[in-house]
Structure formats: structure tokens, C-alpha cells
Amino acid sequence: MMLFLLITLASIHSGWSQRDSSMDINLARNAVHTIPLGSEVTFHWRVDLMNKQVIAEVHFVGNDSSWFAIGFSDYGELKPADYCVLWSDWHQQIHFQDSWADVDGKLHLDTQQDCDSFAWRRRGNITKFTFSRKFDTCDEHDYIIERGTTHLVWLRGRGPLSSLAGLEISDAKASGMSRTELHRVSHKKPKFPANAWQLELLAHRVQVPKKETTYWCRVHKLPSALRQKHHILQFGPAIQAGNEHLVHHMEIFHCAGPVDLEVPMYDGPCDGADRPEKTQICKKVLAAWAMGADAFIYPEEAGLAIGGADFNPHVMLEVHYNNPELHQGAIDSSGIRFILTKTLRKYDAGVIELGLEYTDKMAIPPQQEAFMLSGHCITECTGVGLPQSGIRIFGSQLHTHLTGTKVITRHIRNGEELPPMNYDNHYSTHFQEIRLLPKPVVILPGDSLITTCTYNTMKRDNVTLGGFAISDEMCVNYIHYYPNAQLEVCKSAISDDALKTYFRYMREWESQGTSTEKGISANYKSIEWTKVRVEALHDLYEAAPLGMQCNSSDGSRLPGLWNNIAATPVRLPLSPPIRDCLGTSIQQEISVQM
Structure with a gap:
């Protein structure tokens, strides 16, 4: 790939409309990953782990003099943000420059240029350009590309320009944002048995509404072949051609009820007034995909069990359509494609819920920029719930509701903190997928796992409580692992006794309106949240x-005393990661001296 870029760069001369087809940039054909950024913009990329960089190619529709900026921001805001800007001057000379937008939306040329290995082509009204970008450039104005969600932002405006000086975000005639897992590890192509077969669970000719966000639900009944237990080996998207920019994410939920329970075959908006109540049992996630994600591949030793004599045959597809350009008339039949086999692998894969209980015992005060809550899976629970040989975690789905901004699950063994099992420093509830870990993580009996979520409630005037509603909050990590163990839920909350003592203290010493006559939610809402009380x-x-909650798959508690128990102590915390910025600092000092 790098050799091709070097050849392309060597072939480029001044001028905007080079048309040598033999030298056309063709990164997209070999790209590992692709994501549409809108109906007229596409982003292709691959991850170069050896050189710690991303190699990207952008295709966009525009006229000869259009300027285009592609960049990154913390949570999808156009300002402040880090951009690489392609523009032409009135001499039709092409420029590609590293810049950044301040909080007021004004673009500034970066003193350290880090949009590297630039090459471009134009054919008709389509411009293609490619560049590389280091994960960490050690520039204070540059975004650090790391594991987890990346918010890609883009701008397109009219040219020509004399320079980037004076250019503002508001000058763009079109803009957008998409989320993806930019920094990811590619996994080897799987080998499936000869009897593997495909099952597609699709929407059926949905007329995508002319509005930004639509959630569409369709209940399916699984084929009779799945009366016999199978293993899921892989799942991925089956997107209707032409709708790649509309299908934001999809999930398949199992309707986990008695095997003979009939679930109505609903097909309509997920929040529709006519949605049958019986479909509310369709909550257990079997598959989750988000725009830009690869297929999810199970390890060679394991598969996710589906079907069998005791398996209710109903599942529900949920499709999130994202239509910010308000397109009209789109018809969609996208969904999830599974690869299954009746030849069972050595292990059944399992899912364990980590984090906080779904309860109002945990609260987030209003007007908080970064309030943290932690859910514990303690030593005693993994000790009784996991096999002596441990389990291997290969996938993870982090989950909060609307105010969550960061999630991390820390791994503790014998008091020593090991590298994090999974994290996302730019988390968005609108981009949830089951992600393969870079490498499996072994959890042994006696290990503890601490899942910490960070919340931003600056736009809320009252306390936010834990619960099931989207306006409530959650803090969960669904870990995917093998071999399947008896432990299925390992979550915590503050003990009842401690919470009662807290509310009594607030009444007697802080003169707050808490009372033993009130419920938990009402007590939290009775508190006036000052800075001291928040701390x-x-x-x-x-x-x-x-x-x-240290529960088995049948919902029963595992043996043990689970109330008023201490969190597992972390005696040796993990040191913060060290950035490799020494060489960059020396180069900057030399540049200043010159």
C-alpha cells in the first residue's frame, strides 16, 4: 500500500484534472474498512499498526474548485475539531494542509503539519484523495486516534481560496459527522465447515421516513432447521445497495420466553403505538452491528448457541435509519446475515453482564460535565462463578444511555491492575456494536472487573437515576467469552443500608427534604445539588x-453473602500510558531555534 502511494505521489504534477487512469488512486479496492459519510462522501481506510498510523482515502462529489475538510472531534462537534483540508487557489494549484478549528469555528493552519503522504485524483465531478495520519502526533491541536469510537467530521465549501486564513466552519456549504471504530485490529479470514449456511433476517421494503432518526422493528420466526441446536459462527450486515448511508446500526434481539410462546409478527416503528406488548420480551441481544463495522467473527473454538428444543423461535430485528439529509422515497430491506452450522464447536460462547444494576440506587446529579459511576464484579463472585481454568473474553459491547461519554472496564488480579479489558474514551450511545478485542483476555476465578462510566448532565436540571428508560442511565459491559460458565450477571450498586444512612444524614445534617417515607427516586430528587454535595x-x-448481583443464567443468586460487601481493593493501580513524544519535542525545539 505504501509503495503504491509513493508511486502515485511521484506521478503527480501541478494541475487539478489529471486523468491518467493507470495511476488512479485505488485504495478503496484494497481497503479493509469503508464508511459512507453521507450520500456524496465516502471514507476508506486501513490501519497500519507497524507504523502506528491510519492510511485513508476520501471520495467526494464537488466542482473543480471545491474545498473539502476531513477531520476528527471528541463527540462529533464541528468545532473545535482537527482537520486535514484540501483546497485549490486561483492558479488551480492544489494544497493539503493540517489545520484546526477553535471553539468559535475559525480555522487555523497548524504549525506542525501531520496530514502526510497526500495524493489526489479527479474524474468528472468526483475527487479522490489519500493521506496518512499518525495515531498520536504529539501536537496539542491534533486528535489522538485510539481504540473505541472515533467521530469523523467533514466540511465542503466553494472555492477557490487564497489561503486558509479567515476560513470558518460557517463558510461550508455542506457538512456532516459519522462514527466508527477507526483504530481496529483486522482478524484473519475464518474457515467455515462445509455444512455452514446463511440466514438473513431482513427488514421488508421499509419506506424510510423523511426525518433524521427512525427505529424500525420487525419480528421474525426462525426456520424449522433451528429446532436443532446450531452455532453462530459469524454475523454481519446485509445492506440494500444504495442505502449504505441510511442504515446507521442494527441489532437482533431474541424473544427469550417459553418455547411455545407466540410473539406477534410486528413490523413497524419500534415506538409505534400499535406495537404489541408481547414483543417487549425481545430484549436479549444476539447480534449488533453499526455503520463501518466489520463482520463479527467467533473464535475457531466457540460459537454462539441458537435454536434447540427449548429455544423460543422468535427474534426481532431493530434497524436505526439515520437520514440527516432528509431523503425521501428510499425503500429499504437491509438486515443482519448470519453464518450457522449444526456441527457444534468445542465450546458454547457465553455473555456476562458487568457494571451497575438497573436500579435507581445510583444517581448522577445535574449540571455535571464528568461524573463517574463504577459497577463492580468482585473477587468473591468470579471465584464461585467461573471454572478453575478461567474464561477467554474475545468481544465486548459497552452500553450507557444518553448522558454516557466514556466507559472502561478495568481488570484486577491479586490487587494488581492489569491492562484494561475494554474502553471507549469517546463513547456515544448512538454507536453501539459488539467489538472484537485486539486479543483475548483471560479472566481467572478471583479476578475482579470494575466498569466505570463517565456522564455529562450539563443539559439536565434534575438528577438522573439508574433505570430502564432512555432518560434514565445504565453502565454495562456485555462481555462475550468461552467456555460458557454458570455466571451470567456480575453487577453491583450501593448497599441498601448505606443509602438509607446517606438519606438520613442529608435530612438531619444538610436540612434536605429526604425522608424515610419517600422512595429512593423521590429522595434523590429532594436534594439541592451544590458542588459540595455532588463531591x-x-x-x-x-x-x-x-x-x-452474582447470578446464574436461570436468574438465581450463586452461593455467597452478597449484601454489604466491600469492593475488591486495587493495591497496585496501572500506570497511565506513556506517550512517545520525545522525538517530536526535540524536532519542535530545533524548528523554533532555526
Whole structure:
């Protein structure tokens, strides 16, 4: 790939409309990953782990003098943001420059140029350009590309320009944002048995509404072949051609009820008034895909069990359509494609829920920029719930609701913190997928796992409580692993006794309106949240004893004392990662001296 880029660069001369087809940039054909950024913009990329960089190619529709900026921001905002800008001057000379937008939306040329290996082509009204970008450039104005969600932002405007000086975000005639997992590890192509077969669970000719966000649900009944237990080996998207920019993410939920329970074959908006109540049992995630994601491939030793004599045959497809350009008339029949086999692998894969209980015992005060809550899977629970040889975690799906901005699951063994099992420093509830880990993580009996979520409630005037509603909050990590163990839920909340003591303290010492006559939610809502009280609540959650959910797959508690139990201590925390910026600092000093 790099050799091809070097050849392309060597062939480029000044001028905007070079048309040598033999030298056409063709990264897209060999790209590992592709994501549409809109109906007229596509982003292709691959990850170069050896050189710690991303190699990207952008295709966009525009006239000869259009300027185009592609970049990154923390949560999809156009300002502030980090951009690489392609533009032409009135001499039709092409420029490609590293810049950044300040909080007011004004673009500034970066003193350290890090949009490298630039090459471009134009054919008709389509421009293609390619560039490389280091994961960490050690530039204070540059975004650090890391594991987890990346928010890609783009701008397109009219040219020609004399320079980038004075250019503002508001000058763009079109713009957009898409989320993807940019920094990812490619896995080897799987080998499937000869009797493997495909099952597609699709929407049926949905007329995508002319509005930005639509969630569409369709219940399916699985084919009779799945009366026999199978293993899922892989799942991925089956997107109707031409609708790649509309299908934002999709999930398949199992309707986990008695095997003979009939679930209505609903096909309509997920929040439709006519959606049957019985479809509400369709909540257990079997598959989740988001725009730009690869197919999810199970390890060679394991598969996810589906079907069998005791398996309810109903599942529900949920499709999130994202239509910010308000296109009209699109008809869609996209969905999820599974690869299955009746030849069972050595292990059944399993899913364990980590994090916080779905309860109002945990609260997030209003007007908080970064309030953290932690859910614990303690030593005692993994000790009784996991096999002596441990389990191997290969996938993870992080989950919060609307105010979650960061999630991390820390791994503790014998008091020592090991590398994090999974994390996302730019988390968005609108981009949830089951992600393969870079390499499997072994969890042994006695290990503990701490899942910490960070929330931003700056736009809320009252306390946010834990719960099931989208306006409530959650903090969960669904870990995918093998071999299947008896442990299925390992989550915590503050103990009931500690919470009662807290509310009594707030009434007696802080003169707040809490009362033993009120429920938990009402008590939290009775508190006036000053800065001191917010800090006190955080300290309480960090120090208070826990109430644990240490449950098996049938919902029963595993043997043990799970109330008023201490969190597993972390005696040796993991040191913060060290950035390799020494060489960059020396180069900057030399540049300044010159």
C-alpha cells in the first residue's frame, strides 16, 4: 500500500484534472474498512499498526474548485475539531494542509503539519484523495486516534481560496459527522465447515421516513432447521445497495420466553403505538452491528448457541435509519446475515453482564460535565462463578444511555491492575456494536472487573437515576467469552443500608427534604445539588459497601453473602500510558531555534 502511494505521489504534477487512469488512486479496492459519510462522501481506510498510523482515502462529489475538510472531534462537534483540508487557489494549484478549528469555528493552519503522504485524483465531478495520519502526533491541536469510537467530521465549501486564513466552519456549504471504530485490529479470514449456511433476517421494503432518526422493528420466526441446536459462527450486515448511508446500526434481539410462546409478527416503528406488548420480551441481544463495522467473527473454538428444543423461535430485528439529509422515497430491506452450522464447536460462547444494576440506587446529579459511576464484579463472585481454568473474553459491547461519554472496564488480579479489558474514551450511545478485542483476555476465578462510566448532565436540571428508560442511565459491559460458565450477571450498586444512612444524614445534617417515607427516586430528587454535595455523593459511592448481583443464567443468586460487601481493593493501580513524544519535542525545539 505504501509503495503504491509513493508511486502515485511521484506521478503527480501541478494541475487539478489529471486523468491518467493507470495511476488512479485505488485504495478503496484494497481497503479493509469503508464508511459512507453521507450520500456524496465516502471514507476508506486501513490501519497500519507497524507504523502506528491510519492510511485513508476520501471520495467526494464537488466542482473543480471545491474545498473539502476531513477531520476528527471528541463527540462529533464541528468545532473545535482537527482537520486535514484540501483546497485549490486561483492558479488551480492544489494544497493539503493540517489545520484546526477553535471553539468559535475559525480555522487555523497548524504549525506542525501531520496530514502526510497526500495524493489526489479527479474524474468528472468526483475527487479522490489519500493521506496518512499518525495515531498520536504529539501536537496539542491534533486528535489522538485510539481504540473505541472515533467521530469523523467533514466540511465542503466553494472555492477557490487564497489561503486558509479567515476560513470558518460557517463558510461550508455542506457538512456532516459519522462514527466508527477507526483504530481496529483486522482478524484473519475464518474457515467455515462445509455444512455452514446463511440466514438473513431482513427488514421488508421499509419506506424510510423523511426525518433524521427512525427505529424500525420487525419480528421474525426462525426456520424449522433451528429446532436443532446450531452455532453462530459469524454475523454481519446485509445492506440494500444504495442505502449504505441510511442504515446507521442494527441489532437482533431474541424473544427469550417459553418455547411455545407466540410473539406477534410486528413490523413497524419500534415506538409505534400499535406495537404489541408481547414483543417487549425481545430484549436479549444476539447480534449488533453499526455503520463501518466489520463482520463479527467467533473464535475457531466457540460459537454462539441458537435454536434447540427449548429455544423460543422468535427474534426481532431493530434497524436505526439515520437520514440527516432528509431523503425521501428510499425503500429499504437491509438486515443482519448470519453464518450457522449444526456441527457444534468445542465450546458454547457465553455473555456476562458487568457494571451497575438497573436500579435507581445510583444517581448522577445535574449540571455535571464528568461524573463517574463504577459497577463492580468482585473477587468473591468470579471465584464461585467461573471454572478453575478461567474464561477467554474475545468481544465486548459497552452500553450507557444518553448522558454516557466514556466507559472502561478495568481488570484486577491479586490487587494488581492489569491492562484494561475494554474502553471507549469517546463513547456515544448512538454507536453501539459488539467489538472484537485486539486479543483475548483471560479472566481467572478471583479476578475482579470494575466498569466505570463517565456522564455529562450539563443539559439536565434534575438528577438522573439508574433505570430502564432512555432518560434514565445504565453502565454495562456485555462481555462475550468461552467456555460458557454458570455466571451470567456480575453487577453491583450501593448497599441498601448505606443509602438509607446517606438519606438520613442529608435530612438531619444538610436540612434536605429526604425522608424515610419517600422512595429512593423521590429522595434523590429532594436534594439541592451544590458542588459540595455532588463531591460527597461521589465519595460515598467510592467508599460504601456494595449490594451484589452474582447470578446464574436461570436468574438465581450463586452461593455467597452478597449484601454489604466491600469492593475488591486495587493495591497496585496501572500506570497511565506513556506517550512517545520525545522525538517530536526535540524536532519542535530545533524548528523554533532555526
